[in-house]
Amino acid sequence: MNIIRELSSYSDQPISTQVLLGLLKGYNRPYDKIMELLKQGVIYQLRRGLYVTSSLVSTNTPEPFLIANHLYGPSYVSLDSALFHWGLIPERVFEICSMTPKISKRYTSQQVVYSFTHLPLAYYPLGIKSLSIHEKQTVLIAGPEKALCDKVITTAGVNLRSKQQALAFLVEDLRIEKDQLREFDLRAMITWLPVCPKSRSIKLIIEAIAGL
Numbered sequence: 001m002n003i004i005r006e007l008s009s010y011s012d013q014p015i016s017t018q019v020l021l022g023l024l025k026g027y028n029r030p031y032d033k034i035m036e037l038l039k040q041g042v043i044y045q046l047r048r049g050l051y052v053t054s055s056l057v058s059t060n061t062p063e064p065f066l067i068a069n070h071l072y073g074p075s076y077v078s079l080d081s082a083l084f085h086w087g088l089i090p091e092r093v094f095e096i097c098s099m100t101p102k103i104s105k106r107y108t109s110q111q112v113v114y115s116f117t118h119l120p121l122a123y124y125p126l127g128i129k130s131l132s133i134h135e136k137q138t139v140l141i142a143g144p145e146k147a148l149c150d151k152v153i154t155t156a157g158v159n160l161r162s163k164q165q166a167l168a169f170l171v172e173d174l175r176i177e178k179d180q181l182r183e184f185d186l187r188a189m190i191t192w193l194p195v196c197p198k199s200r201s202i203k204l205i206i207e208a209i210a211g212l
Helices: 003-008 017-023 030-039 064-071 079-085 144-154 163-173 186-195 199-210
Strands: 043-047 050-053 095-100 105-109 112-118 128-134 137-142
Touching (some): 003 017, 050 064, 079 137, 079 144
Antiparallel strands (some): 043 050
């Protein structure tokens, strides 16, 4: 069995222990073989039970957003990671930020930090998009509106009290262009208000954008 060739078919996806065991079914001691592959640098571990292949197998690798989706789920990429992806904020983000209905968690793998922030279950599934970012790689990510709402909700100390304050937060603090804000789907955001944490702040965000 050429395990390198077998693994190359999975180089663009995180690989579970179950998948590895299926590839290693010809070995008498497959778990020992997994340890050998780790020591050889053929694969590396993202967390217990989840691996990716190294450059010894293929130059194809999973995108960090896809790794985040698999690392801790259910989850979707959001906050500054999504805001930068959609071109709304100017600063590149080096931490992959995600939201989850489970408890908040944080991982570091291959010098990349993956953070997962808790959201209430009723609000969690709203505004999520399925996005193809690479051949055979599709990720769950917050749309622009949801990423912004998540940013407001999870940022400590952000409790907006006026439309002027909301607009200053958007344009001065986050540095989002007004033309981009005018393209937001405010009708969708309004439907989220009944289950949205910090609903007063989100309502003021909606009103500020509507006034542009």
